[in-house]
Amino acid sequence: MTINPSSGALTPGTTVDLSFTVQEPSGSSTLNDLVMSTALTSPQWSYIIYVNGNPTAPTQSAQETLDISSFLLTYKSSDDVSVGVTLAGTTPTVTQTSNQTLVQIYEEDTNGNQIGTPYIATAMVVNPADVSTAIANANAQLSQLKTDIDEKTALGVDTSAAEAQYNAAQSQITQAQALPATQYTTALNDITTATSDISNGESLLDKSWAEAEISTAQGPVNNVDTLIAFFQGNQSTANDPKLSTIINEREIAVSYISAANDFVTSGNFASARSKAEQAYTEGNQSYNDAEAFYIQVTTTWNPFGALGDIGSIFSSSVLLIGVGVVAVVLIVVGIIIYRKRSRWDELG
Structure with missing residues (x-):
């Protein structure tokens, strides 16, 4: 079978030409009708029956379905019988981009039942609005990603990975917009790639945000570690119950940070941020208690300590x-x- 155009998606109203031959089985005669149908609009059929290479007169039809009677196809079993067919028509208007049947070929018995599996040739017919809609949706998602990137940048989050995905998606969308409607499949593939990039960008941004929250939560823990080392290095405070409380609070904060890191690894970034917030609260409490204890201790050692900086x-x-x-x-x-x-x- 020869089909023109031979490749690519088709827009409504495109002229399509088909040419093919249906060969009857050798050494047998047919008792079934040969039926052909098409979804093309304004179809123009023309067929010639060949018997041992000798053609009959061409027959034309403008119907959607062409039915060649078994009477016209029945010859001696020793005869070579084939049917040469041409079909021209235009692709229909579609409300949604979909594959349309260019031609379907099958046999039908005397009771009107389809015999065997039909041969079907299809082509994708484009609803141009589908491409425009897909591009508009992708641009809206891209705009949201840009807004999210700007927000996280203002918070001090590292957005470089998300920005790389944003740039890649923007390039794919621009490429899709420049393609003609006949390259519908390529355009949609570009949009699919772009939306995937956008999704990856949002995920990477979410991950960076969670990691930034964890880093913030680590700050009070690092600060309290310095004070804990100071207390543990002095005999007068090493065994003080207040130090035990401070250490316990610090350990709780560390456990929250560990849980937050586990959530980052599993991709649950919202839970990672939640645990990081808990870690920051607990770590900050530990640090505040340690700082208060430090002031108390240094005031005891320094009689002028109660005066603060002036006392020092x-x-x-x-x-x-x-x-x-x-x-x-x-x-x-x-x-x-x-x-x-x-x-x-x-x-x-």
């Missing part, structure tokens, strides 16, 4: 004054000793 300055000033007094005393003592030794030398 005052304490430092007192220390410097004390060191100065000691230095002066040492100098005076040194002078006295020097003078005594000098007198001893004068006396011989």
Whole structure:
């Protein structure tokens, strides 16, 4: 069978030409009608029956279904019988892009029953609005991804991976928009690729957001670790019950961070963010308690500590004054000793 156009999707109103031959089985005669039908509009059929290579007169038909009677096809079993057919028509208007039957060929018995499996040739006929709709939907999704990227950028989230997907999707959509309607399949493939890129971009953005939340939650834990090390390094605080409370709070925060990382690995980014928020709250509580304990401890060691920064300055000033007094005393003592030794030398 020869079909023109031979490839690609077709737009409504496209002229299609078909040419083919139906060969009767060798060494047998037929008792069935040969039936052919088409979904093309304004069909023009023409067929010639060949018997041992000799043609009959051409027969034309403008019906949707062509029925060649078994009477016209019945010859001696030793005869070679075939039917040469041409068909021309136009592709129909469709409300939805779909495959349309160019020709269907089958046999029908005397009772009107279809015999065997029909031969069917199809072509995709495009509803141009489908491409426009697909492109519009893809552009809307692309715009939403851009909005989400901008929002996360403002939050300090690393959006580079999502931006790469955005750029790839934008390129595919632009490419689809430039294609003619006859390349419908290629255009839809481009749009399918673009929507996949957009979906990946949203997922990568969600992942980066979750990772950023986990990183934020790690901050208080890192801070409290420094204070815990300080407390554990001093005998007066190493076994204090308050330190145990601080450590317990810190461990809870760490467990939430671990759970958040597990959720990231499994792709459940919303749950990862939720656990990261819990980790931040618990870690911050641990750090606040540790800071309060640190102030309490340093106030006990430093009598001026209760005055805050001023107390620290005052304490430092007192220390410097004390060191100065000691230095002066040492100098005076040194002078006295020097003078005594000098007198001893004068006396011989």
